[in-house]
Amino acid sequence: MNAFVGMPSFPKASSKSVSDAQLRHNLRKATHTIRAKRALVVDEQPDWAALRSAGAAIKDRTLRHLDVYLERLEEAVTAAGGTVHWAADAAEANRIVTGLVKATGETEVVKVKSMATQEIDLNSALEAEGITAYETDLAELIVQLGDDWPSHILVPAIHRNRAEIREIFLSKMAAWGRPAPADLKDDPRALADAARLHLRERFLSARVGISGANFAVAETGTLVVLESEGNGRMCLTLPETLISVVGIEKIVPTWQDLEVFMQLLPRSSTGERMNPYTSMWTGATEGQTFHLVLLDNGRTSVLADEVGRQALRCIRCSACLNVCPVYERAGGHAYGSVYPGPIGAILTPQLKGMAGPLEESLPYASTLCGACYDVCPVAINIPEVLLDLRSKVVTRGHHGQRLAMGAARRVLDSPRWLAVAQNSAGRLRHWTPRRLPGPLSAWSDTRDVPRPPKESFRQWWATR
Amino acid sequence: MRVALFITCVNDTLFPGTGKAVVRLLERLGCTVDFPAEQSCCGQMHFNTGYRDDAKPLASRFVSTFSGYEAVVVPSGSCAAMVREWYPSLGISPPGGVFELTEFLVDVLGVTDVGAYFPHTVTYHPTCHSLRSLKVGSRPLDLLSEVRGLTLVPLGGAEECCGFGGTFSLKNPAVSAAMCSDKVRSVLDTGAEVLCAADNSCLMHIGGALSRQRTGVRVMHLAEILAATEGDT
Numbered sequence: 001m002n003a004f005v006g007m008p009s010f011p012k013a014s015s016k017s018v019s020d021a022q023l024r025h026n027l028r029k030a031t032h033t034i035r036a037k038r039a040l041v042v043d044e045q046p047d048w049a050a051l052r053s054a055g056a057a058i059k060d061r062t063l064r065h066l067d068v069y070l071e072r073l074e075e076a077v078t079a080a081g082g083t084v085h086w087a088a089d090a091a092e093a094n095r096i097v098t099g100l101v102k103a104t105g106e107t108e109v110v111k112v113k114s115m116a117t118q119e120i121d122l123n124s125a126l127e128a129e130g131i132t133a134y135e136t137d138l139a140e141l142i143v144q145l146g147d148d149w150p151s152h153i154l155v156p157a158i159h160r161n162r163a164e165i166r167e168i169f170l171s172k173m174a175a176w177g178r179p180a181p182a183d184l185k186d187d188p189r190a191l192a193d194a195a196r197l198h199l200r201e202r203f204l205s206a207r208v209g210i211s212g213a214n215f216a217v218a219e220t221g222t223l224v225v226l227e228s229e230g231n232g233r234m235c236l237t238l239p240e241t242l243i244s245v246v247g248i249e250k251i252v253p254t255w256q257d258l259e260v261f262m263q264l265l266p267r268s269s270t271g272e273r274m275n276p277y278t279s280m281w282t283g284a285t286e287g288q289t290f291h292l293v294l295l296d297n298g299r300t301s302v303l304a305d306e307v308g309r310q311a312l313r314c315i316r317c318s319a320c321l322n323v324c325p326v327y328e329r330a331g332g333h334a335y336g337s338v339y340p341g342p343i344g345a346i347l348t349p350q351l352k353g354m355a356g357p358l359e360e361s362l363p364y365a366s367t368l369c370g371a372c373y374d375v376c377p378v379a380i381n382i383p384e385v386l387l388d389l390r391s392k393v394v395t396r397g398h399h400g401q402r403l404a405m406g407a408a409r410r411v412l413d414s415p416r417w418l419a420v421a422q423n424s425a426g427r428l429r430h431w432t433p434r435r436l437p438g439p440l441s442a443w444s445d446t447r448d449v450p451r452p453p454k455e456s457f458r459q460w461w462a463t464r
Numbered sequence: 465m466r467v468a469l470f471i472t473c474v475n476d477t478l479f480p481g482t483g484k485a486v487v488r489l490l491e492r493l494g495c496t497v498d499f500p501a502e503q504s505c506c507g508q509m510h511f512n513t514g515y516r517d518d519a520k521p522l523a524s525r526f527v528s529t530f531s532g533y534e535a536v537v538v539p540s541g542s543c544a545a546m547v548r549e550w551y552p553s554l555g556i557s558p559p560g561g562v563f564e565l566t567e568f569l570v571d572v573l574g575v576t577d578v579g580a581y582f583p584h585t586v587t588y589h590p591t592c593h594s595l596r597s598l599k600v601g602s603r604p605l606d607l608l609s610e611v612r613g614l615t616l617v618p619l620g621g622a623e624e625c626c627g628f629g630g631t632f633s634l635k636n637p638a639v640s641a642a643m644c645s646d647k648v649r650s651v652l653d654t655g656a657e658v659l660c661a662a663d664n665s666c667l668m669h670i671g672g673a674l675s676r677q678r679t680g681v682r683v684m685h686l687a688e689i690l691a692a693t694e695g696d697t
Contacts, residue, residue, distance in 0.1 A: 015638035024642070325625045329642040365636065367629025367643075368512060370596035384553070390514030405510055409518035412473055412505040413525060422477050442637030446644065447672025450478050457476045457483035461499045 004149065007336030009361035014330035023159055023331050030158045031322045037271025038319060038375070045267065054260045056379040059313035062218075062251050063303060069218040069251045070294065076221025080283020082290040087245075089297050094125035096293050097210065097243055101131050104241050106208045112225060112232040113137030114212025115316055116245045116295055118150060118338040119351075122210070133210065134176070134202050136231040138195050145172040151332025151340060153318040154269050159331055162186040169194050177201055199231060209239035213246045214315065215261060216292075219254045222282045223292070226265060226275045233279045242281075243291045248299050249312040261315060264377035269317035298351035307388040311346050313378040318343075320372035320382060326365055335362065342372035346385040354396060363389035415458075422456035429454065466496045467568070468533040470526070472543045472664075473505035479664045485691035486539050486565065492691075493573055502529045507554075508546040513631045516554060523547075523556045531559045535572060539565045539687050541594030541663045549597050564594060565687060566603040566662060576606045582692045583613030586684075587656035589647070589670065591663040592625050604662055604686055611689060619659075620650045628669035644673045651681060662686040 007013060017023055042048055062069055074084045087093035101109055109126065111117065111133050123133040123144075135144040142157040143150050146168045150156030157165070166186040173180040173194070178201055180194045211232065215224040223244055225232050236242060252258060266275040284290040303309050321327050321341030332340035336358045337348040345366055349359040363386050366372075372382045394402065411417045429452045436444040443449070467490060471483045487497050507522030526547065530536045536559065538544040544564040551558040569575055588608060594600045608616050627633065627643025647670055651659050659674070661667050664685055671683035 011636045011638070014636060018638040018642045325627065325643050326636070326639055329639045361635075363514075364632065367592070367625050367627060367632045367640075369592035369625035369629070371592075371623075371625070374596055387512065387514070387550075387553075390512070391516045392514075394514035401513075402515070405513065405515045405518055409510055409515070409522065413521050415502055415504055418473070418476075418504050425477065439634055442634055443672075445637065446641040446676060447669065448675040449672065450668055452478060453480050455480065457471050457480035458499075458501070460480055460484060461487075 004336045004338070007358050009357040010330070010334055010336070010365045011361060013334035013336065014326075014365070017331040017334050018329050020331075022161070024329060026159055026161050027328050027331060030155065031328050034155075034271055034322045038268060038322065041267045041271055041273055045263070051260055051263055052377055052379055055264045055315075055377055056313060058252060058257050058260060059378055060310075062253055063249065063309060063312055066248065066251070066303065069253055070248060072218040073216055073221060073251060074294075076219065077283055077290075077292050078221075080221050082221070082283040082292055085291060085293045087293050087295050087297070090120035093120050093245055093293055093295050093297065094122055097122060097245060098125055098129050098131065100241070100243055100291055101126065101208055102129065104208055106131070106241075108132050108134065108206060109208040109210050110134050110136050110202050110206040110235045110239065111140070112209065112211035112235045113140050113156075113227065114210070114245065115153060115338060116212040116247050117210060119247075120245070120295065120297065122245065134206070136199050136202060136235055137227070138192065138229055138231070141195060141199070142168060145169065145176060147172075149333055150338055152321055153316050153339065153341070153343075154321075155318075159333070162188065162191065165191055173198055203231075203234040203238055206235070206239050208241045208243070209235040211236060211242065211244045213244055213250055214265065215252050215258060216246055216250050217253075217255050217258065218251050220282055222255070222280050224258065225279045227277045227279070228270065228275060230277050233277050236279050236281065240287065241289045241291070243293065245293045245295055247295050247297070265315055265317055268315075268319040268375065268377040298353075301353075302350045305350065308346065308350050308385050310380050311343065311350060311385060313380055314343055314347070315378060317377055319375040319377065323371040323375050324366075325369065325371070326367065330365070335365070342366060342382045343380070346380075346382055346389060349389055354393060360393050360396070363393055419456070419458055422452075422458065425452035426454050426456065426459075428452075465494070465535065465573070466498060466533075467535045467537050468498045468500055468530055470503055470506075470530060470536050470538045470543070470562075471499070472538065472540045474668075475539060475664055478668070479685065482539055482664055482685040482687050485685065485687040486537065489578060489687060489691040490537065493569075493575065493578060495573075498533070500529045506543045506546045508543060509630055511546065511550060511554070520554055520556070523551050523554050527551075527556060527559055530562070533559070534561055535568065536562045537565055537568045538562060539662065539685065540665070541591050541598055541600065542665060545593040545597035564598050564600060564662065566594075566600050566607060567598065569607060569690075570603045577610040578607065578690050580611040580690045580692055581613050581694045581696075582611050582689050584658050585615045585617055585656045586658045586660050586689065587617045587619040587651060587654040588622070588686075589619055589626065589651075589659060589661040589666065590622055591661050591666045594662055595623060600662075607686070607690060608660065614689070617654045617656050619654055621646070622650075626666050626670050628666050630665070633669060640669075641673075644669060648673050648677065648679070652679060657682065658689070659683045660686055660689055
């Protein structure tokens with residue numbers, strides 16, 4: 001998340017993106033398309049509610065006995081010829097990976113799209129050691145070429161449209177390898193072809209591949225990557241050394257458990273019945289060296305929180321982003337992290353702690369409309385966690401707000417004072433300002449303030 | 465049937481017309497309405513902003529005020545959801561028999577035709593807490609479709625949040641306004657004369673923008689439409 005260091009608070013960042021009409025158009029179009037596709041394939045699954053409960057239950061059981069399953073995973077991976085490394089935080093994970101790459105003598109690596117390596121900003125760490133990391137997922141490639149940040153978990157370049165992608169390819173591809181054809185059109189096929197040719201050179205020359213994993217099966221030591229393009233499979237199979245950075249919450253206990261998630265994940269994320277490429281590998285395959293880096297980076301402290309720990313069930317499907325009305329207007333960058341949208345609003349402040357204004361503002365980046373909870377395939381009650389985080393934020397200061405809230409509570413907790421307040425509002429109704437003062441002015445900038453009535457309901461009832 | 469009315473602080477202070485309509489409607493349907501004067505606020509604003517210690521006394525007040533009643537009617541989806549869904553996380557058990565207005569009419573009284581007459585074109589915004597926390601489903605639409613003279617027109621993107629979210633509209637004004645303006649556009653696209661919902665806080669937000677833009681579209685709480693009869697026109 002280092003790339004996002006120094007981000008302004010959510011209200012500030014989002015007010016900037018809200019005024020970007022092109023961005024709002026791109027986001028609306030993309031999220032509404034995926035949203036509709038998801039709804040269609042979820043509705044056709046008669047046992048969706050049962051699957052969802054099973055997904056939540058499996059994840060909860062795993063988290064309850066995480067220590068046991070982690071050790072089981074380590075044993076299985078080691079037995080299958082892999083090497084397991086433990087990383088307490090981003091710096092340690094980056095140190096391990098960088099060390100492993102340097103030991104191979106290589107200065108280039110190909111990457112499978114991975115949230116964990118984004119989270120620890122591995123690419124920058126590698127770059128600092130003279131190693132170039134090439135993103136091979138089409139959307140990640142767009143982000144990397146554009147010197148940009150991802151803004152969506154599944155579709156990192158969702159904020160870009162075809163014309164913008166064409167521009168990026170034309171102006172930047174040459175500096176990274178094979179240039180884009182000069183007559184490049186902006187239709188999806190032409191863009192994909194340009195990316196395919198550009199990436200093919202990478203796949204065939206790379207000796208080190210770096211990935212994450214969607215799931216890690218404790219029973220067998222198997223890692224699982226789901227993807228749509230097949231680029232991941234190229235990176236997983238062609239290089240001589242494979243390094244996978246995996247969050248410790250990615251475990252499922254048994255092979256059988258995958259059945260549930262293989263149904264939940266594609267339908268929730270891409271709106272497909274099954275995803276095009278599912279790669280599974282156990283330990284080191286012949287002729288390949290395999291390293292698994294198990295990443296904590298704040299996860300054990302999330303696990304310690306009774307309400308917040310449900311966020312660790314997340315399988316990164318991004319269904320919550322695609323239905324979130326706030327994400328749709330604010331865009332992913334406003335969340336200041338590789339985890340945007342509703343899940344980011346609860347994950348970032350928990351993983352990083354309430355480290356500053358951004359983390360403190362994220363629990364408030366929601367209207368609590370509940371659409372995210374409805375679509376979550378592992379039933380993370382995001383509104384519940386947001387509310388819990390808010391109660392933690394307010395214990396840390398916010399004096400003005402606390403005074404206002406205290407005063408409001410004292411009035412509301414006394415029907416007599418409430419009546420007095422209502423009475424004076426009624427008597428002063430003709431002086432109700434069109435523009436409200438102080439922080440309330442934000443409201444009256446775009447809306448007319450209702451004029452208080454002559455008498456409150458309470459007064460009417462008393463004279464009835 | 466004897467029912468207690470929890471009017472909610474927002475309705476009490478800013479929208480007394482809704483409360484009067486609820487009383488009129490319930491009495492017309494044969495209920496005896498009681499208004500316990502000790503009531504104030506469900507505590508939602510404090511709770512949702514993170515001030516649980518301030519929400520607690522308000523929640524306790526609600527419980528002690530309404531515990532003795534067989535049925536408590538709440539003309540607000542979000543306040544009913546606050547009581548039923550979130551009081552337990554404050555360590556407070558909600559009293560039984562707390563119903564959002566449409567739940568009470570359809571489930572307890574068993575009516576969808578409440579004898580209303582309202583000769584206008586109406587579109588309905590389901591509001592998030594009614595829709596997702598309480599899951600009131602088609603109850604409001606079933607009630608509206610029995611109103612004589614009323615033409616119900618579907619609202620595009622009805623299930624999308626209007627962007628109010630209590631203090632959200634103050635803390636994130638830009639995003640809130642953007643959501644509201646999309647909702648306003650959907651409302652205007654219907655050509656309806658009236659936007660109806662069962663929660664005045666959402667209506668205050670959307671209505672404030674409809675009014676600022678001089679659209680001429682009125683907002684009305686569902687209770688006001690259901691209470692209307694021939695004599696009113």
